[in-house]
Amino acid sequence: MLATGLGLGLSESAGGPQRPDTWFVPGSPQLRVEVRTGCPHSITRYQDVVSTYTGPALVPPKPLRGMICSYAPARGRKWNQLLVGMSRLGGAAAGTLAAAVRQLQLDGPPPAPIAACPMEGGTVAVIGFSYRSGLNVGLWFETSGCPTIDNGWNGAWYEGNPSFYKTFMAVFDRLPSPAGQL
DSSP states (O other): EEEEESSSEEEESOOOOOOOOOSSSOOOOOOOOOGGGGOBBBBBBSEEEEEOOOOOOSSSSOEEEEEEEEEEEEEEEEEEEEEEEEEOOOOHHHHOOOOHHHHHOOOOOOOSOOOOOOOOOOOEEEEEEEEESOOOEEEEEOOOOOOOEEOOEEEEEEEOOOOIIIHHHHHHHHSOOOBBBO
């Protein structure tokens, strides 16, 4: 892993481990998320998060705190993603969000064919959780098109997955919006 030199405690990897028993293939290069250092100003060079927790759920229970970093394309360039907002989560909010993430159904491939997806807009949320053990776990949440969420090891699809759109999204949408909270 290489340090990015940004002083943010972030690092990158050429590619994370791929589980042989899952449909999920992590993107590369990957971003290491650390809640104490906050959100990077851009995720343009990244396509996923570093796998720091391999489950069986996407995150461990009972985080100490968390953060949500929201990114959107700059100047209409879909993959030039700049930070548009950040929310810090205290223990209660982080715990509620982590509990919803832990309920996501992960098994099985995405539904095929996917026909009901809106246009992919290039918006992404990077979610981070920190734990008493010192562990930091990041999630890469593609928020447009057919939403997906993953921890660099495994992931879940929105389409055809009630645990995503009824449980996770219901909790995520109730959290303070990170837009404009830089």
